[in-house]
Amino acid sequence: MRALPVLATLLLGVCFAAQVQARKNRPVPTLDPVGSWNCVVYGHPAFGDERVLLNVAPDGTVHAAHERDGEISPWVALTSWYVDDATMTFTDQHSGRGYEADLTFETLGGRWRTPTLLGGWWCSRAPTDFGPKVEKAKLGAAKPESQLLPLQPSFTATPVYPLKAIRGAKQGRAVSCFFVDADGNVVRPEIIELSDEIFRVPILNALARSRYQPLPGEQTLRPGCRSFLFRLEPLAGDATVVEQLDPPR
Amino acid sequence: MARAQLIGLIASLAAGAIGAQSTNRAERPESRTVLGSNDYLAQGAEQIRMHQYDEGIRLTSIGLVQASSVNERAAALSNLCGAYAGKGDANKAIDYCTQSIALREDNWRAYSNRAYAYYLKGKYPEARADLDVAASINPDANTIEKIRGLINEKSLRATVTMEDHR
Numbered sequence: 001m002r003a004l005p006v007l008a009t010l011l012l013g014v015c016f017a018a019q020v021q022a023r024k025n026r027p028v029p030t031l032d033p034v035g036s037w038n039c040v041v042y043g044h045p046a047f048g049d050e051r052v053l054l055n056v057a058p059d060g061t062v063h064a065a066h067e068r069d070g071e072i073s074p075w076v077a078l079t080s081w082y083v084d085d086a087t088m089t090f091t092d093q094h095s096g097r098g099y100e101a102d103l104t105f106e107t108l109g110g111r112w113r114t115p116t117l118l119g120g121w122w123c124s125r126a127p128t129d130f131g132p133k134v135e136k137a138k139l140g141a142a143k144p145e146s147q148l149l150p151l152q153p154s155f156t157a158t159p160v161y162p163l164k165a166i167r168g169a170k171q172g173r174a175v176s177c178f179f180v181d182a183d184g185n186v187v188r189p190e191i192i193e194l195s196d197e198i199f200r201v202p203i204l205n206a207l208a209r210s211r212y213q214p215l216p217g218e219q220t221l222r223p224g225c226r227s228f229l230f231r232l233e234p235l236a237g238d239a240t241v242v243e244q245l246d247p248p249r
Numbered sequence: 250m251a252r253a254q255l256i257g258l259i260a261s262l263a264a265g266a267i268g269a270q271s272t273n274r275a276e277r278p279e280s281r282t283v284l285g286s287n288d289y290l291a292q293g294a295e296q297i298r299m300h301q302y303d304e305g306i307r308l309t310s311i312g313l314v315q316a317s318s319v320n321e322r323a324a325a326l327s328n329l330c331g332a333y334a335g336k337g338d339a340n341k342a343i344d345y346c347t348q349s350i351a352l353r354e355d356n357w358r359a360y361s362n363r364a365y366a367y368y369l370k371g372k373y374p375e376a377r378a379d380l381d382v383a384a385s386i387n388p389d390a391n392t393i394e395k396i397r398g399l400i401n402e403k404s405l406r407a408t409v410t411m412e413d414h415r
Contacts, residue, residue: 042414049414120414151415161407167398169405225414232405 027086029103034058036126037108040177040223043119047095051150054108054123055130056081062090105190109177109223120192122177124223151180151224157209159202161230172196172230174203179221184214187221203228287312290325302332323353330362334369342366357386357393365396373404 037054044050051067055075062078078099081090088101088108099121101110109122165172178189186207191200207226215222289312297305306329313325326349333342346363349356360383367376377400384393 040414122414151413153413156411156413158409158411161409163402166405166407167401169401227412227414229410229412231408231410232401233408235404235406 027104029083029086029088031103031105031108033081033083033088033101033103033108036128036130037123038126038220038223039108039121039123040225041112041119041121042225042227043112044095044097044117049150052121053126053130056108064092102192105192106188107179107190107223109190109192111192120175120177120225122192122223122225124179124221127220151222152213153210154184154213155209155211157206159199159206159228159230162198162202165196165198165230166232169232170196170198170230171232172199173228174199174230175225175227176203176207177223177225178207180212180224181221182215182218184212186210186212186224192225193227199228199230287315287317287321289315290321290328293325294328297328297332297335300335302336306332319352323349323356323359326352327356327359327362330359330366334362334366337369339366339369342369355386357383357390360386361390361392361396364393368396368400368403371403373400376400 033056035056037056039052039054041047041050041052053065053067053072055063057063060080060082062081063075064078065075066073076092076094079091079093081088083089083103086103087110088103089099091098096114097112097117097119098114099110099112101108101121107123107125110120112119112121164170172195173193174191174195175193176189176191178186181187189204189207191203194200210226212224289308291312293305293307293309293312295305296302296308299305309325309328309332313322313329316322316325326345330342330344330346330349333339333345343363343366346359346366349359350363353359360379364376364379364383367373367379376396380393380397380400383390387393
Protein backbone atom coordinates (compact mmCIF):
# COMPACT_ATOMS: atom_id res chain seq x y z
CA MET A 1 0.00 0.00 0.00
CA ARG A 2 2.84 2.36 0.86
CA ALA A 3 4.36 1.86 -2.55
CA LEU A 4 1.22 3.09 -4.28
CA PRO A 5 1.92 6.86 -4.00
CA VAL A 6 5.50 6.27 -5.13
CA LEU A 7 4.33 4.30 -8.14
CA ALA A 8 1.75 6.96 -9.01
CA THR A 9 4.40 9.68 -8.80
CA LEU A 10 6.72 7.65 -10.98
CA LEU A 11 3.97 7.09 -13.52
CA LEU A 12 3.17 10.80 -13.61
CA GLY A 13 6.85 11.55 -14.09
CA VAL A 14 7.12 9.13 -16.97
CA CYS A 15 4.02 10.61 -18.64
CA PHE A 16 5.37 14.13 -18.25
CA ALA A 17 8.75 13.14 -19.69
CA ALA A 18 7.01 11.47 -22.65
CA GLN A 19 4.99 14.62 -23.29
CA VAL A 20 8.09 16.78 -23.19
CA GLN A 21 9.85 14.41 -25.57
CA ALA A 22 6.87 14.42 -27.94
CA ARG A 23 6.91 18.22 -27.97
CA LYS A 24 10.61 18.18 -28.71
CA ASN A 25 10.08 15.86 -31.68
CA ARG A 26 7.38 18.03 -33.21
CA PRO A 27 8.48 19.98 -36.27
CA VAL A 28 8.79 23.66 -35.59
CA PRO A 29 7.47 26.06 -38.25
CA THR A 30 10.18 28.37 -39.49
CA LEU A 31 8.22 30.16 -42.18
CA ASP A 32 5.58 32.84 -41.65
CA PRO A 33 3.02 32.21 -44.41
CA VAL A 34 1.36 35.62 -44.10
CA GLY A 35 1.88 37.78 -47.17
CA SER A 36 1.63 37.70 -50.94
CA TRP A 37 3.00 34.85 -52.97
CA ASN A 38 3.61 34.02 -56.62
CA CYS A 39 2.91 30.34 -57.04
CA VAL A 40 3.08 27.56 -59.53
CA VAL A 41 0.48 24.85 -59.01
CA TYR A 42 1.10 21.64 -60.92
CA GLY A 43 -0.06 18.10 -61.34
CA HIS A 44 -3.70 18.50 -62.38
CA PRO A 45 -4.34 16.51 -65.56
CA ALA A 46 -7.04 18.91 -66.77
CA PHE A 47 -5.74 22.28 -65.60
CA GLY A 48 -2.05 21.63 -66.28
CA ASP A 49 0.41 24.01 -64.68
CA GLU A 50 -1.15 27.15 -63.25
CA ARG A 51 0.36 30.41 -62.16
CA VAL A 52 -1.47 31.66 -59.11
CA LEU A 53 -1.22 34.73 -56.93
CA LEU A 54 -1.92 33.89 -53.33
CA ASN A 55 -2.67 36.27 -50.52
CA VAL A 56 -2.42 34.83 -47.03
CA ALA A 57 -3.86 37.28 -44.54
CA PRO A 58 -3.12 37.42 -40.83
CA ASP A 59 -6.87 37.20 -40.13
CA GLY A 60 -6.82 33.58 -41.37
CA THR A 61 -8.22 34.18 -44.85
CA VAL A 62 -6.63 33.11 -48.11
CA HIS A 63 -7.40 34.60 -51.52
CA ALA A 64 -6.20 33.39 -54.88
CA ALA A 65 -6.08 34.94 -58.33
CA HIS A 66 -5.25 32.94 -61.44
CA GLU A 67 -3.42 34.03 -64.53
CA ARG A 68 -5.37 33.10 -67.62
CA ASP A 69 -4.34 34.22 -71.11
CA GLY A 70 -2.15 36.96 -69.70
CA GLU A 71 -4.97 38.36 -67.56
CA ILE A 72 -5.32 38.08 -63.83
CA SER A 73 -8.68 36.69 -62.74
CA PRO A 74 -10.73 38.23 -59.93
CA TRP A 75 -9.67 37.20 -56.46
CA VAL A 76 -11.39 34.15 -55.07
CA ALA A 77 -11.73 33.42 -51.37
CA LEU A 78 -10.46 30.03 -50.23
CA THR A 79 -11.16 28.48 -46.85
CA SER A 80 -9.36 29.77 -43.78
CA TRP A 81 -5.84 28.56 -43.20
CA TYR A 82 -4.54 27.01 -40.05
CA VAL A 83 -1.30 25.48 -38.89
CA ASP A 84 -0.82 22.18 -37.11
CA ASP A 85 2.62 20.70 -36.44
CA ALA A 86 4.29 23.04 -38.94
CA THR A 87 1.81 22.04 -41.63
CA MET A 88 -0.38 24.79 -43.02
CA THR A 89 -3.65 23.70 -44.62
CA PHE A 90 -6.45 25.35 -46.55
CA THR A 91 -8.88 24.28 -49.23
CA ASP A 92 -9.96 25.63 -52.59
CA GLN A 93 -13.63 24.74 -52.61
CA HIS A 94 -13.99 25.54 -56.32
CA SER A 95 -11.45 22.98 -57.46
CA GLY A 96 -11.84 20.72 -54.44
CA ARG A 97 -8.14 20.78 -53.79
CA GLY A 98 -6.87 20.64 -50.24
CA TYR A 99 -3.52 22.40 -49.94
CA GLU A 100 -0.77 21.51 -47.49
CA ALA A 101 2.37 23.53 -46.95
CA ASP A 102 5.38 22.41 -44.98
CA LEU A 103 6.36 25.47 -42.96
CA THR A 104 9.79 24.06 -42.28
CA PHE A 105 10.67 24.81 -45.91
CA GLU A 106 12.31 28.10 -46.84
CA THR A 107 9.29 29.10 -48.85
CA LEU A 108 5.60 28.38 -49.13
CA GLY A 109 4.79 25.16 -50.95
CA GLY A 110 3.92 21.54 -50.62
CA ARG A 111 1.23 19.23 -51.88
CA TRP A 112 -2.37 19.48 -52.86
CA ARG A 113 -4.80 16.62 -53.07
CA THR A 114 -8.33 15.77 -54.04
CA PRO A 115 -9.93 12.39 -53.34
CA THR A 116 -8.42 11.10 -56.58
CA LEU A 117 -5.57 13.41 -57.51
CA LEU A 118 -2.28 14.52 -56.04
CA GLY A 119 -0.09 17.42 -57.05
CA GLY A 120 2.19 20.10 -55.75
CA TRP A 121 2.65 23.82 -55.46
CA TRP A 122 5.54 26.16 -54.86
CA CYS A 123 5.65 29.91 -54.26
CA SER A 124 8.06 32.77 -54.10
CA ARG A 125 7.31 35.70 -51.86
CA ALA A 126 6.07 38.72 -53.80
CA PRO A 127 8.15 41.85 -53.34
CA THR A 128 5.04 43.99 -53.04
CA ASP A 129 2.08 43.09 -50.94
CA PHE A 130 -0.98 42.70 -53.10
CA GLY A 131 -4.34 41.27 -52.35
CA PRO A 132 -7.99 41.33 -53.15
CA LYS A 133 -8.38 44.90 -51.93
CA VAL A 134 -5.64 46.26 -54.14
CA GLU A 135 -6.96 47.79 -57.32
CA LYS A 136 -5.86 46.53 -60.67
CA ALA A 137 -3.88 49.69 -61.41
CA LYS A 138 -1.81 49.11 -58.34
CA LEU A 139 -1.43 45.47 -59.26
CA GLY A 140 0.05 46.65 -62.52
CA ALA A 141 2.52 48.77 -60.66
CA ALA A 142 3.53 45.70 -58.68
CA LYS A 143 4.24 43.91 -61.97
CA PRO A 144 2.71 40.60 -60.96
CA GLU A 145 2.15 39.75 -64.62
CA SER A 146 5.85 39.32 -65.22
CA GLN A 147 6.05 37.10 -62.18
CA LEU A 148 3.26 35.02 -63.64
CA LEU A 149 4.95 34.50 -66.98
CA PRO A 150 5.65 30.80 -67.45
CA LEU A 151 9.31 29.92 -67.16
CA GLN A 152 10.93 29.07 -70.48
CA PRO A 153 13.75 26.55 -70.22
CA SER A 154 16.76 27.39 -72.35
CA PHE A 155 18.88 24.42 -71.29
CA THR A 156 17.60 21.39 -69.46
CA ALA A 157 20.33 19.18 -68.04
CA THR A 158 19.44 15.53 -67.57
CA PRO A 159 20.50 13.91 -64.30
CA VAL A 160 22.96 11.06 -64.52
CA TYR A 161 21.33 7.77 -63.64
CA PRO A 162 23.52 6.56 -60.74
CA LEU A 163 25.45 3.42 -61.64
CA LYS A 164 24.73 2.05 -58.20
CA ALA A 165 21.01 2.41 -58.87
CA ILE A 166 21.30 0.60 -62.20
CA ARG A 167 23.23 -2.24 -60.59
CA GLY A 168 20.65 -2.45 -57.84
CA ALA A 169 17.80 -2.23 -60.40
CA LYS A 170 16.43 0.79 -58.59
CA GLN A 171 13.85 3.03 -60.20
CA GLY A 172 12.48 6.18 -58.67
CA ARG A 173 10.82 9.50 -58.94
CA ALA A 174 11.34 12.92 -57.45
CA VAL A 175 10.05 16.44 -57.56
CA SER A 176 12.26 19.43 -57.00
CA CYS A 177 11.02 22.97 -56.64
CA PHE A 178 13.24 26.02 -56.90
CA PHE A 179 13.43 29.65 -57.88
CA VAL A 180 14.72 31.16 -61.08
CA ASP A 181 16.59 34.44 -60.89
CA ALA A 182 16.67 37.24 -63.46
CA ASP A 183 19.61 35.61 -65.27
CA GLY A 184 17.74 32.33 -65.64
CA ASN A 185 19.75 30.43 -63.04
CA VAL A 186 18.12 27.87 -60.78
CA VAL A 187 18.55 28.93 -57.17
CA ARG A 188 17.66 27.38 -53.83
CA PRO A 189 16.41 24.06 -55.15
CA GLU A 190 14.54 21.94 -52.67
CA ILE A 191 13.63 18.29 -53.09
CA ILE A 192 10.02 17.98 -52.05
CA GLU A 193 9.43 14.40 -53.15
CA LEU A 194 12.06 11.70 -53.36
CA SER A 195 11.58 7.96 -53.60
CA ASP A 196 15.24 7.11 -52.92
CA GLU A 197 18.15 9.17 -51.60
CA ILE A 198 20.37 7.76 -54.32
CA PHE A 199 18.78 10.18 -56.82
CA ARG A 200 19.20 13.37 -54.78
CA VAL A 201 22.70 14.40 -55.84
CA PRO A 202 22.24 13.77 -59.60
CA ILE A 203 19.05 15.84 -59.52
CA LEU A 204 20.68 18.76 -57.74
CA ASN A 205 23.68 18.61 -60.08
CA ALA A 206 21.41 18.65 -63.13
CA LEU A 207 19.40 21.58 -61.78
CA ALA A 208 22.59 23.53 -61.14
CA ARG A 209 23.48 23.13 -64.82
CA SER A 210 19.99 23.94 -66.13
CA ARG A 211 19.05 27.40 -67.36
CA TYR A 212 15.83 29.28 -68.06
CA GLN A 213 15.23 32.27 -70.30
CA PRO A 214 16.42 35.33 -68.39
CA LEU A 215 14.06 38.15 -67.54
CA PRO A 216 16.38 41.17 -67.35
CA GLY A 217 15.41 43.65 -64.70
CA GLU A 218 13.16 41.22 -62.89
CA GLN A 219 13.93 41.47 -59.22
CA THR A 220 11.59 38.77 -58.05
CA LEU A 221 12.61 35.15 -57.95
CA ARG A 222 10.21 33.13 -60.05
CA PRO A 223 9.04 29.76 -58.66
CA GLY A 224 9.26 26.59 -60.69
CA CYS A 225 9.22 22.85 -60.21
CA ARG A 226 10.51 19.89 -62.16
CA SER A 227 9.57 16.27 -61.75
CA PHE A 228 11.93 13.43 -62.53
CA LEU A 229 11.20 9.83 -63.38
CA PHE A 230 14.09 7.38 -63.24
CA ARG A 231 13.20 4.25 -65.15
CA LEU A 232 14.95 1.06 -66.14
CA GLU A 233 13.80 -0.98 -69.08
CA PRO A 234 15.07 -4.41 -70.06
CA LEU A 235 16.90 -4.38 -73.34
CA ALA A 236 15.29 -6.42 -76.10
CA GLY A 237 15.27 -10.14 -75.46
CA ASP A 238 15.91 -9.91 -71.75
CA ALA A 239 13.15 -10.28 -69.22
CA THR A 240 14.83 -8.47 -66.38
CA VAL A 241 12.85 -7.93 -63.23
CA VAL A 242 13.33 -4.41 -61.96
CA GLU A 243 12.21 -2.98 -58.68
CA GLN A 244 8.65 -1.73 -58.93
CA LEU A 245 7.79 1.81 -57.94
CA ASP A 246 5.39 2.32 -55.11
CA PRO A 247 2.19 4.09 -56.04
CA PRO A 248 2.16 7.81 -55.15
CA ARG A 249 1.28 8.44 -51.57
CA MET B 250 36.97 0.65 -63.25
CA ALA B 251 34.53 -2.05 -64.27
CA ARG B 252 37.43 -4.20 -65.46
CA ALA B 253 39.20 -3.88 -62.13
CA GLN B 254 36.02 -4.85 -60.39
CA LEU B 255 35.61 -7.87 -62.63
CA ILE B 256 39.13 -9.06 -61.92
CA GLY B 257 38.55 -8.74 -58.19
CA LEU B 258 35.28 -10.59 -58.54
CA ILE B 259 36.85 -13.42 -60.46
CA ALA B 260 39.50 -13.81 -57.81
CA SER B 261 36.93 -14.05 -55.08
CA LEU B 262 34.77 -16.41 -57.10
CA ALA B 263 37.45 -18.77 -58.21
CA ALA B 264 39.38 -19.10 -55.02
CA GLY B 265 36.28 -19.15 -52.93
CA ALA B 266 35.48 -22.82 -52.89
CA ILE B 267 38.81 -24.17 -51.74
CA GLY B 268 39.88 -21.14 -49.79
CA ALA B 269 36.57 -20.76 -48.01
CA GLN B 270 37.69 -22.61 -44.95
CA SER B 271 40.35 -20.13 -44.05
CA THR B 272 39.05 -16.88 -45.47
CA ASN B 273 35.30 -16.79 -45.11
CA ARG B 274 34.26 -18.27 -41.83
CA ALA B 275 31.14 -16.16 -41.55
CA GLU B 276 29.49 -17.86 -44.49
CA ARG B 277 27.21 -20.85 -44.29
CA PRO B 278 28.70 -24.27 -43.73
CA GLU B 279 27.25 -25.70 -46.94
CA SER B 280 29.04 -23.07 -48.98
CA ARG B 281 32.44 -24.34 -47.87
CA THR B 282 34.29 -27.19 -49.34
CA VAL B 283 36.10 -29.41 -46.91
CA LEU B 284 39.74 -29.51 -47.84
CA GLY B 285 41.58 -32.72 -47.30
CA SER B 286 45.25 -33.26 -47.70
CA ASN B 287 45.21 -32.18 -51.34
CA ASP B 288 47.78 -29.41 -51.37
CA TYR B 289 47.51 -28.98 -55.11
CA LEU B 290 43.95 -27.80 -54.77
CA ALA B 291 44.86 -25.33 -52.02
CA GLN B 292 47.82 -23.96 -53.96
CA GLY B 293 45.79 -23.85 -57.15
CA ALA B 294 43.10 -21.82 -55.38
CA GLU B 295 45.74 -19.45 -54.09
CA GLN B 296 47.15 -18.94 -57.59
CA ILE B 297 43.70 -18.28 -58.98
CA ARG B 298 43.07 -15.81 -56.20
CA MET B 299 46.25 -14.02 -57.28
CA HIS B 300 44.99 -13.96 -60.89
CA GLN B 301 47.67 -16.45 -61.95
CA TYR B 302 45.04 -18.40 -63.84
CA ASP B 303 47.28 -20.66 -65.93
CA GLU B 304 49.29 -21.80 -62.92
CA GLY B 305 46.09 -22.11 -60.90
CA ILE B 306 44.55 -24.29 -63.60
CA ARG B 307 47.67 -26.47 -63.77
CA LEU B 308 47.80 -27.07 -60.03
CA THR B 309 44.05 -27.54 -59.69
CA SER B 310 44.03 -30.04 -62.55
CA ILE B 311 46.65 -32.14 -60.74
CA GLY B 312 44.65 -31.80 -57.55
CA LEU B 313 41.53 -32.90 -59.39
CA VAL B 314 43.21 -36.12 -60.48
CA GLN B 315 44.31 -36.79 -56.91
CA ALA B 316 41.01 -35.77 -55.34
CA SER B 317 39.84 -38.38 -52.91
CA SER B 318 36.30 -37.24 -52.25
CA VAL B 319 33.29 -35.93 -54.10
CA ASN B 320 33.59 -32.66 -52.20
CA GLU B 321 37.16 -32.16 -53.36
CA ARG B 322 36.28 -32.98 -56.96
CA ALA B 323 33.32 -30.60 -56.89
CA ALA B 324 35.43 -27.82 -55.41
CA ALA B 325 38.24 -28.41 -57.91
CA LEU B 326 35.82 -28.29 -60.83
CA SER B 327 34.23 -25.12 -59.47
CA ASN B 328 37.65 -23.52 -59.15
CA LEU B 329 38.60 -24.51 -62.67
CA CYS B 330 35.33 -22.93 -63.75
CA GLY B 331 36.25 -19.73 -61.94
CA ALA B 332 39.75 -19.71 -63.40
CA TYR B 333 38.50 -20.14 -66.96
CA ALA B 334 35.89 -17.45 -66.36
CA GLY B 335 38.72 -15.22 -65.16
CA LYS B 336 40.57 -15.91 -68.38
CA GLY B 337 37.43 -15.05 -70.33
CA ASP B 338 36.87 -18.58 -71.59
CA ALA B 339 33.18 -18.78 -70.74
CA ASN B 340 32.48 -22.06 -72.54
CA LYS B 341 35.08 -24.03 -70.62
CA ALA B 342 34.01 -22.32 -67.41
CA ILE B 343 30.38 -23.31 -67.92
CA ASP B 344 31.41 -26.88 -68.66
CA TYR B 345 33.44 -27.20 -65.45
CA CYS B 346 30.77 -25.55 -63.33
CA THR B 347 28.10 -27.85 -64.73
CA GLN B 348 30.26 -30.86 -63.82
CA SER B 349 30.76 -29.45 -60.35
CA ILE B 350 27.03 -28.90 -59.86
CA ALA B 351 26.36 -32.45 -61.02
CA LEU B 352 28.52 -33.69 -58.16
CA ARG B 353 27.20 -31.29 -55.54
CA GLU B 354 24.01 -29.36 -55.98
CA ASP B 355 24.43 -27.27 -52.85
CA ASN B 356 27.64 -25.44 -53.77
CA TRP B 357 26.54 -21.86 -54.29
CA ARG B 358 29.96 -20.89 -55.63
CA ALA B 359 29.60 -23.20 -58.60
CA TYR B 360 26.27 -21.56 -59.48
CA SER B 361 27.78 -18.15 -58.88
CA ASN B 362 30.80 -18.94 -61.08
CA ARG B 363 28.59 -20.30 -63.83
CA ALA B 364 26.39 -17.22 -63.59
CA TYR B 365 29.44 -15.09 -64.18
CA ALA B 366 30.42 -17.22 -67.15
CA TYR B 367 26.91 -16.83 -68.58
CA TYR B 368 27.23 -13.10 -68.00
CA LEU B 369 30.44 -13.11 -70.06
CA LYS B 370 28.54 -14.78 -72.88
CA GLY B 371 25.70 -12.27 -72.64
CA LYS B 372 23.28 -14.99 -71.56
CA TYR B 373 21.65 -12.90 -68.88
CA PRO B 374 18.50 -14.96 -68.20
CA GLU B 375 20.64 -18.08 -67.61
CA ALA B 376 22.97 -16.05 -65.42
CA ARG B 377 20.06 -14.76 -63.37
CA ALA B 378 18.63 -18.24 -62.96
CA ASP B 379 21.95 -19.47 -61.55
CA LEU B 380 22.22 -16.45 -59.28
CA ASP B 381 18.76 -17.16 -57.92
CA VAL B 382 19.83 -20.70 -57.04
CA ALA B 383 23.07 -19.43 -55.50
CA ALA B 384 21.16 -16.87 -53.45
CA SER B 385 18.72 -19.49 -52.26
CA ILE B 386 21.67 -21.50 -50.92
CA ASN B 387 23.57 -18.54 -49.49
CA PRO B 388 21.48 -15.35 -49.32
CA ASP B 389 24.29 -13.43 -47.62
CA ALA B 390 26.94 -13.79 -50.31
CA ASN B 391 28.04 -10.38 -51.55
CA THR B 392 29.46 -11.89 -54.71
CA ILE B 393 25.99 -12.81 -55.93
CA GLU B 394 24.74 -9.24 -55.70
CA LYS B 395 27.88 -7.98 -57.41
CA ILE B 396 27.32 -10.26 -60.39
CA ARG B 397 23.65 -9.34 -60.44
CA GLY B 398 24.69 -5.69 -60.56
CA LEU B 399 27.02 -6.34 -63.49
CA ILE B 400 24.21 -8.07 -65.35
CA ASN B 401 21.81 -5.22 -64.63
CA GLU B 402 24.39 -2.76 -65.90
CA LYS B 403 24.54 -4.57 -69.23
CA SER B 404 20.92 -5.53 -69.63
CA LEU B 405 18.97 -2.50 -68.45
CA ARG B 406 18.45 0.72 -70.32
CA ALA B 407 18.29 3.68 -67.96
CA THR B 408 16.13 6.66 -68.82
CA VAL B 409 15.33 9.84 -66.97
CA THR B 410 12.14 11.63 -67.92
CA MET B 411 11.65 15.20 -66.79
CA GLU B 412 8.65 17.45 -66.75
CA ASP B 413 8.74 21.14 -66.05
CA HIS B 414 5.99 22.69 -63.96
CA ARG B 415 5.98 26.38 -64.70
